[in-house]
Amino acid sequence: MAVADVEPLLKRLTGDEKHAPSAFSTLDVIWVLYDRVLRVDPARPDDPDRDRFLLSKGHGPAAYYAVLAAKGFVPHEWLDDLAGPDSPLGHHPDRLRVPGVEISSGSLGHGLGLGVGTALGLRAQGRLDPRVYVLLGDAELDEGSNHEAIAYAGATGLDAVTAVVVDNDSASLGWPGGIASRFQVHGWSAVTVDGRDHDAIHAGLRAARPRRPHAVVARVEPKGS
Amino acid sequence: MRQAFTDTMTDLLNEDPRTALVLADISAAAFEPMRRAHPDRVLNVGIREQLMIGIAGGLALTGLRPVAHSYATFVVDRAYEQIKLDLGHQGVGAVLVSVGASYDGAEMGYTHMSPMDVSLIDTLPGWTVRVPGHPGEVGPLLRAAAATDDPVYLRLSTQVNDIAYAEAELLRPVRRGGGPLVVAVGPMLAPVLAATAGLDVTVAYTHTVRPFDTNGLRALAATGEVVLVEPYLAGTSAHVVSAALADRPHRLLSLGVGRRDLHAYGSPADHARWHGLDPAALRAAVAAWA
Numbered sequence: 001m002a003v004a005d006v007e008p009l010l011k012r013l014t015g016d017e018k019h020a021p022s023a024f025s026t027l028d029v030i031w032v033l034y035d036r037v038l039r040v041d042p043a044r045p046d047d048p049d050r051d052r053f054l055l056s057k058g059h060g061p062a063a064y065y066a067v068l069a070a071k072g073f074v075p076h077e078w079l080d081d082l083a084g085p086d087s088p089l090g091h092h093p094d095r096l097r098v099p100g101v102e103i104s105s106g107s108l109g110h111g112l113g114l115g116v117g118t119a120l121g122l123r124a125q126g127r128l129d130p131r132v133y134v135l136l137g138d139a140e141l142d143e144g145s146n147h148e149a150i151a152y153a154g155a156t157g158l159d160a161v162t163a164v165v166v167d168n169d170s171a172s173l174g175w176p177g178g179i180a181s182r183f184q185v186h187g188w189s190a191v192t193v194d195g196r197d198h199d200a201i202h203a204g205l206r207a208a209r210p211r212r213p214h215a216v217v218a219r220v221e222p223k224g225s
Numbered sequence: 226m227r228q229a230f231t232d233t234m235t236d237l238l239n240e241d242p243r244t245a246l247v248l249a250d251i252s253a254a255a256f257e258p259m260r261r262a263h264p265d266r267v268l269n270v271g272i273r274e275q276l277m278i279g280i281a282g283g284l285a286l287t288g289l290r291p292v293a294h295s296y297a298t299f300v301v302d303r304a305y306e307q308i309k310l311d312l313g314h315q316g317v318g319a320v321l322v323s324v325g326a327s328y329d330g331a332e333m334g335y336t337h338m339s340p341m342d343v344s345l346i347d348t349l350p351g352w353t354v355r356v357p358g359h360p361g362e363v364g365p366l367l368r369a370a371a372a373t374d375d376p377v378y379l380r381l382s383t384q385v386n387d388i389a390y391a392e393a394e395l396l397r398p399v400r401r402g403g404g405p406l407v408v409a410v411g412p413m414l415a416p417v418l419a420a421t422a423g424l425d426v427t428v429a430y431t432h433t434v435r436p437f438d439t440n441g442l443r444a445l446a447a448t449g450e451v452v453l454v455e456p457y458l459a460g461t462s463a464h465v466v467s468a469a470l471a472d473r474p475h476r477l478l479s480l481g482v483g484r485r486d487l488h489a490y491g492s493p494a495d496h497a498r499w500h501g502l503d504p505a506a507l508r509a510a511v512a513a514w515a
């Protein structure tokens with residue numbers, strides 16, 4: 001299966017027009033993560049040694065749901081009822097309703113703190129293999145809570161954490177100096193890649209180094225273009 | 226109470242590898258020996274309360290039992306949305322332990338006061354709220370909280386009663402009379418006992434307001450007349466008492482901290498007087514109501 005095969009699944013999700021650009025902006029990044037990087041198994045979604053993927057930017061989760069369906073975490077039929085009264089799939093994901101979803105998100109600026117805590121919890125239990133990937137949006141970085149997490153993870157060299165920032169130029173005031181520098185100044189390694197180029201995304205994710213958290217800024221077309 | 230917390234928390238960290246402590250600079254010095262002993266489970270994130278709760282949520286998601294600690298105004302008021310979403314909405318719990326109850330930090334001004342913390346927690350489902358009235362109650366309550374995965378708020382104060390009642394999860398009568406039931410929560414017991422000396426009332430004590438002992442309330446409030454004295458916002462538990470007595474005629478007087486920013490410093494005793502929570506004012510309020 002390739003990402004092209006996910007798109008029909010994505011189109012089964014209706015009623016998410018508001019967040020559609022947001023959903024499509026993340027599709028390639030989420031696909032590369034689930035197809036090439038994450039050590040996760042739909043048969044064992046609670047495996048304590050699994051990698052964690054946290055969709056901090058809970059907006060527009062259609063791409064997330066479609067990839068989860070493509071990878072066997074949720075039935076394809078669920079995609080036909082987005083945010084209905086009996087649907088487990090809403091416009092922001094709920095970890096208690098959807099297998100494979102690590103955090104309930106929607107309000108921006110929560111995933112990175114939860115991801116840092118998850119990495120710390122795994123480390124405290126001697127689980128050093130799992131990595132924690134947190135997907136954020138460039139506008140989401142407006143929330144100051146992210147910068148609490150960026151500063152702490154950088155200062156403590158929390159190298160199990162990778163932040164992936166999908167950058168579609170939607171932050172109202174922009175990020176002068178670039179998003180990567182916001183992480184680098186706190187000791188993270190950071191790379192900027194073409195968010196539609198699967199090999200580039202994969203290479204960016206593999207560029208993590210010991211003793212530093214890692215950030216991948218995935219540039220995509222500007223929102224609304 | 227703060228020392229009792231430090232002592233018991235230290236023991237828990239040494240005894241139970243599931244226990245973790247997350248700090249935001251407050252009390253960091255007191256726990257520095259523990260941070261050195263257990264660097265992966267004693268985490269000081271600096272002055273970052275949103276992150277403190279986010280990290281607690283993440284720790285809980287991996288199966289640890291996090292305790293997060295700071296002044297009430299920082300751990301509850303400032304981080305309210307993190308408590309709502311990073312703990313509650315994720316389906317995980319933590320133990321939040323606060324100091325600086327209501328006006329304990331009066332000399333530092335309103336920025337360091339939180340009489341609204343229990344009301345804020347009360348808006349969220351599933352929380353157990355402990356309001357000890359004596360340092361001797363803190364250790365058992367913290368141990369009980371650490372043994373579960375539930376969300377628990379443990380509110381410490383510098384205001385203390387003369388006697389510890391570790392077994393006061395349910396309403397515990399400490400003085401029997403024939404008139405109204407006076408419920409004293411946490412450190413309000415001492416001023417309530419002084420205020421009601423010689424009055425024909427039943428005084429019952431509890432250090433646990435969520436869940437509230439509604440069965441005990443119904444049994445003790447035979448006259449249907451209840452005075453509720455809480456050391457935080459007046460009326461915080463009024464809705465629980467009213468609902469518990471909805472099927473019978475009753476009268477309720479709710480006393481506690483007023484909904485006012487006094488823009489005043491002074492001592493906790495000054496603020497107790499200004500909010501009508503000193504024994505003389507309490508006695509006058511009960512007499513006028515009765």
